[in-house]
Every structure is written in structure tokens, then in C-alpha cells.
Amino acid sequence: MTVSPLIVSAQESIASDTASVCSVKKATQKSPTFTYVRIGIDLSKVASSFLQKQYDVLEFQADVYYKKDLYFAAEFGAGNSLVENNFLTYKSKNTFISLGLDKTFFSKDFRGDFDNAFVGLRYGVGLINRGEASYTIQDIIWGNTQGRIPAEHFIAHWLELTGGFRMELMKNIFVGWNIRARTFINPKKFEKLPPSYVAGYGRGDKNSNFGYNFYLLYGLGKRR
Amino acid sequence: MRGGFYTKDTANNNQDTLLTNANLRFGVGYSFYQQLKNSSKFSFPLSQDNDTIEAIFQSDSSSVAANSIDTMQLIYRRELHFISVACGYQTRFTLQTAFSTNHIIDSVLIAIPDISNDVKEHLKIIVKK
Numbered sequence: 001m002t003v004s005p006l007i008v009s010a011q012e013s014i015a016s017d018t019a020s021v022c023s024v025k026k027a028t029q030k031s032p033t034f035t036y037v038r039i040g041i042d043l044s045k046v047a048s049s050f051l052q053k054q055y056d057v058l059e060f061q062a063d064v065y066y067k068k069d070l071y072f073a074a075e076f077g078a079g080n081s082l083v084e085n086n087f088l089t090y091k092s093k094n095t096f097i098s099l100g101l102d103k104t105f106f107s108k109d110f111r112g113d114f115d116n117a118f119v120g121l122r123y124g125v126g127l128i129n130r131g132e133a134s135y136t137i138q139d140i141i142w143g144n145t146q147g148r149i150p151a152e153h154f155i156a157h158w159l160e161l162t163g164g165f166r167m168e169l170m171k172n173i174f175v176g177w178n179i180r181a182r183t184f185i186n187p188k189k190f191e192k193l194p195p196s197y198v199a200g201y202g203r204g205d206k207n208s209n210f211g212y213n214f215y216l217l218y219g220l221g222k223r224r
Numbered sequence: 225m226r227g228g229f230y231t232k233d234t235a236n237n238n239q240d241t242l243l244t245n246a247n248l249r250f251g252v253g254y255s256f257y258q259q260l261k262n263s264s265k266f267s268f269p270l271s272q273d274n275d276t277i278e279a280i281f282q283s284d285s286s287s288v289a290a291n292s293i294d295t296m297q298l299i300y301r302r303e304l305h306f307i308s309v310a311c312g313y314q315t316r317f318t319l320q321t322a323f324s325t326n327h328i329i330d331s332v333l334i335a336i337p338d339i340s341n342d343v344k345e346h347l348k349i350i351v352k353k
Contacts, residue, residue, distance in 0.1 A: 087312025135312050141251040142271035145315070147304070196309050205309055 036114065037064040038166075038174055040217025042077075055081040055197040061215055063102060065114065071102040073120060079199030083133075090133030090149075090193070096200030098124030098160060112223025114174070115167050122160035124182070128204075129153050130195045149193050157185040158201055166217070174217040183208035225298075225317070225339050226267040227347030229260075232330070238348060240264045249280040259285065270300060270339070272315040281349070283328045296324040296332060296349070300339075319346060328352060 042059040049056045057079035063071045078095040100122035109115075133149040164178035184190075187207040195204035202209045230238040246260040250268045258266055271277050281294045299321040304313050317339040322332040330350040339346050 083309050085310065085312075088309060137272050137313055137315065139269070139272055141256050141269055142277070143252055143273060145273040191306070193306055194309070 033067050034064050036112075036219060036221035036223055037062060038114070038217040038219045040174065040215040042213045043216055044212065044214040045077075049079075053082065055079055055199075057197070057199045059199060059213065061213070061217065069104040069107075071104070071118070071120075072099075073102050073122070074099050075122070075124075075200060077199050079197065081195060081197035081204075083196045086136065086138070088133060088135050090131050090196075092128060092130040092195035092197070092204070094126045094128040094156075094195065094199050096124060096126035096198070098122040098158075098200060100160070100162075102162075114219065114223075117163075117165045119161070119163045122162060122180075124156075124158045124160060124200055126156040126158075126198050126200055127153075128156055128195050128198060130193065133193055152192070154189050154195070156189065156198060156201065156204075158182050159185060164213075166215075168219075172219040174215075174219060176215050176217065178213040178215070180211045180213070181208070182211065225270055225319075225346050226265070226344065227349060228266070228345050229264045230348055230350050231353050232350060238350065241351060243283070243351075245285050247280075247282040247285045249282065250277065254280055265345075270298065270315075270317050272302065275300060275302060281324070281329060283351075291327045294325045294327050294329045296322070296329065298322050298347075316340065322347060324349075326352075 039062040040060065042061065045057045045059045057077065059075060059077035061073065061075045063073040066072055074097060076097040078093070080091065080093045082091050083089060100120055102118040102120035104116040104118045106116055130152050132151045135147055135149065137145040139145065160180050160182045162178050162180045164176055166174050166176035168174050182201055184207050190204060198204045202211045229241050229243055231241045233239045242262050242264050243260045244262060247257045248260060248266050248268065249257040258268060260266060268279065276297060276299045279296045281296055283292045298319060301318045301320055303316045305316050307314050319334045319337045319339065322334050324332050328351055330352045333348040333350065334346070335348050336344050336346045
């Protein structure tokens with residue numbers, strides 16, 4: 001039995017169209033996103049908390065690879081601070097979270113390469129509890145004055161510009177640093193008596209400041 | 225707080241007047257004093273713990289005669305002001321009322337009520353000629 005040339009031609013045409021559709025589908029198929037996440041701890045805050053008495057802070061960072069040169073990033077943590085001098089005594093504590101994006105500079109050398117330098121933006125929020133403060137105003141002429149400032153709760157908001165570097169030391173173990181420039185969005189809240197140190201931000205009596213972090217991170221997920 | 229001593233001239237204007245040998249006593253138990261020798265200017269701090277203070281003006285430091293001494297009272301408003309975490313608080317004052325006995329002092333005038341860390345003269349003490 002011979003097959004009609006028309007049928008053969010139609011079948012060839014269908015096969016070719018199918019191949020084209022398949023290749024077009026393959027070309028437009030999106031790369032998997034959110035496949036690799038890193039989470040780590042800020043070792044510089046662990047060290048500084050150990051070396052001085054003004055504050056105890058634990059800060060963590062997590063980032064997840066989104067696509068191309070973008071990462072979603074978050075920092076979170078908590079801390080206590082203490083002011084104790086001849087003029088002022090009080091404690092504060094807070095928790096915080098900051099969310100944002102990091103954009104890397106360099107293209108990947110190979111699939112699954114996550115070493116890179118980056119810049120990023122963050123929006124941070126801190127829930128702060130400043131305890132009751134006792135103050136002394138020294139006066140040798142009329143006598144010292146003492147008083148108390150009531151405890152207060154704040155919600156602090158700030159914006160951050162950050163930049164840094166991440167490097168993979170061993171498989172899935174990363175180290176990296178960040179430098180940060182931060183500014184409070186609502187500094188007037190602290191005019192009466194600011195918390196001395198805000199975890200995630202820095203000195204509470206500064207409307208803007210600079211900071212740094214040194215992270216040790218662990219990566220999880222599929223490298224694409 | 226800063227101030228100066230004045231007398232009234234014939235046109236009823238305030239004129240700077242130099243005190244030759246006077247004292248201004250203040251503080252707890254009047255234990256502090258400012259010696260005014262050939263000076264018309266004075267300064268002393270207000271109490272951060274009270275809304276009123278008294279100071280004693282001794283027109284002649286060598287005499288304790290009652291008719292050469294006046295007591296001056298200042299009433300003011302206090303406001304706590306945060307300096308820094310390291311330094312704590314300070315008090316800002318606003319003078320409200322000033323008066324005195326009248327052996328030597330004619331009147332006490334508040335020139336600038338808000339007392340801050342500047343060189344302005346807050347109080348004028350008019351002495352009798």
C-alpha cells in the first residue's frame with residue numbers, strides 16, 4: 001500500500017510545527033525562582049555584645065535568590081541596651097525586621113555561583129520598649145535634682161542603603177559583610193528620651209547613622 | 225541667668241550703674257555669693273528643683289545694716305530638656321515674676337524671660353540713687 005504524498009507531506013508539516021512549538025515553549029520557559037536561600041548570623045554583633053556592657057544584640061539575615069541579579073533579603077533580630085551613668089539610668093529592648101532587595105554587580109561564572117558584590121535597599125521596623133528612666137541633674141549651688149521619666153513603647157521606622165559582598169567558603173557555607181547607611185523616618189518619637197541602642201539600627205539618639213555587619217551564612221536549595 | 229544694675233536718669237531712662245563694693249548672695253543658705261566691685265553685671269544659676277528662688281543684694285559688702293540689704297525673689301517656669309544619653313537632662317527656665325524689698329532696690333524688671341545659654345541680659349535691677 002502506498003501512502004499518498006499529500007498525507008506524508010501533511011504529517012511532515014505537523015511534525016515540523018510541533019517541533020517549532022516545542023522549541024518556542026522551551027525558549028520562553030522561565031528559570032526557576034526562589035530555589036536557593038541563605039540564612040546566617042551577624043558575628044560582629046555577637047562579638048560586640050560580648051566585649052561591652054551597653055547592649056546585647058542578636059541579628060540574623062536571610063536572602064533568597066529571585067532571578068538574574070536580584071535577591072530578596074531580610075534582617076531580623078532582637079536586643080537589649082543599658083544606660084547607667086551619673087546622670088541617667090534606664091534599659092531598653094527591641095525586636096526588628098527589615099525587608100528589601102539586593103542587586104548584584106557581576107554575572108555568574110557558573111551555574112549555582114552565588115559569590116557576588118551587591119547594593120541594596122531596606123525598610124526597617126522596630127518594636128521598642130524603653131523602660132522607666134531615673135535622672136539626676138547635679139547642682140552644687142541649689143542642690144541636685146532627681147526625677148523619673150515614664151516607660152514608653154515606640155514603633156521605629158527607618159530606611160537603609162546597604163552594600164556588601166558574599167563569598168562561598170565551602171559548599172553552602174558563605175561569609176560576607178555589609179555596610180549600611182540608615183535614617184529614621186520618624187525621629188521625633190524619641191525627642192523625650194531615646195532608647196540608647198536599637199537592634200537593627202544602631203544608636204537610638206542618632207537620626208541617621210552608619211553600621212556594618214559580618215555574616216556567616218548557610219545556603220539551602222537547588223542551584224540554578 | 226544674667227542681669228545688670230541700673231539707675232533712672234532725669235529722663236526716666238535706665239542707665240548702667242557701677243557698684244563699687246556690693247555682694248549678691250544666693251544658693252542653699254545663701255552660701256554662695258558674687259562680689260560686685262566696680263561692676264554693673266551679675267549672673268547666677270536658678271534652682272532646677274524649685275519654681276522660685278531668693279537672692280540677697282548687699283549694697284555694701286562691709287555692712288550688714290538692714291537698710292543696706294534687699295531680698296529679691298524670682299518666680300519662673302521650668303522645663304526638662306534632654307541633652308544626650310551621656311549627659312542626661314538640663315532645665316530650661318522662663319522667668320515669670322520678679323520683685324524685691326525696697327531699701328536700695330527701686331524695682332526689678334524682667335528684660336528677657338527665656339533663659340538659655342547665651343549672653344543676653346535677662347534681668348534689670350534698678351537701684352535708687
